[in-house]
Amino acid sequence: MIQSVEGELQVGEAAGAAGRVRRRILGxxxxxxxxxxxxxxxxxxxxxxxxxxFWSLGVPGFTGMGWPLGMALGFVIGFSLYTRLMRAQFRRRxxxxxxxxxxxxxxxxxxxxxxxxxxxVERRAPWPAVTELFxxxxxxxxxIQGEPWHLPRRFFAGPEAERAFLAEALAHMTADAxxxxxxxxxxxx
Numbered sequence: 001m002i003q004s005v006e007g008e009l010q011v012g013e014a015a016g017a018a019g020r021v022r023r024r025i026l027g028x029x030x031x032x033x034x035x036x037x038x039x040x041x042x043x044x045x046x047x048x049x050x051x052x053x054f055w056s057l058g059v060p061g062f063t064g065m066g067w068p069l070g071m072a073l074g075f076v077i078g079f080s081l082y083t084r085l086m087r088a089q090f091r092r093r094x095x096x097x098x099x100x101x102x103x104x105x106x107x108x109x110x111x112x113x114x115x116x117x118x119x120x121v122e123r124r125a126p127w128p129a130v131t132e133l134f135x136x137x138x139x140x141x142x143x144i145q146g147e148p149w150h151l152p153r154r155f156f157a158g159p160e161a162e163r164a165f166l167a168e169a170l171a172h173m174t175a176d177a178x179x180x181x182x183x184x185x186x187x188x189x
Contacts, residue, residue, distance in 0.1 A: 007104075
């Protein structure tokens with residue numbers, strides 16, 4: 001039996017859930033903290049090496065440990081602003097190429113695997129390539145060899161249809177993948 005759901009997605013719509021998906025796929029939250037700490041250490045080292053140059057230009061500096069923390073905070077704020085600007089630029093560039101969306105999306109559960117139709121593109125993933133299914137905000141996320149496929153919950157006609165779809169998907173997934181998909185298992189009948 002082939003089950004499917006469909007609806008429309010805007011370009012970049014799932015970006016809000018990207019952090020949760022990234023943490024789920026790439027590792028624990030402290031991995032980002034380690035990345036930021038390494039960046040802060042290198043920023044500190046760079047500032048210490050260049051400290052004399054700042055003062056020779058007459059730029060007032062910070063004293064004590066405040067300025068490295070200020071650099072780290074500046075890095076985090078800059079990174080956040082940069083990602084928001086890049087997302088907006090990505091949408092503009094796609095729109096300039098006639099790809100502004102929204103795109104019609106259809107996800108089918110077939111006996112051989114998942115089939116996703118996203119706009120004019122069709123992708124297939126055999127069931128052994130599906131390694132996990134989990135919720136991330138208003139989406140269900142299928143992980144296909146490390147790549148997230150987002151399925152908005154609003155595509156379902158109701159909670160019963162959602163539970164039936166999840167149960168069907170889980171029935172096709174490997175035992176290991178079902179073990180990693182505890183939230184989906186508890187949501188299905």
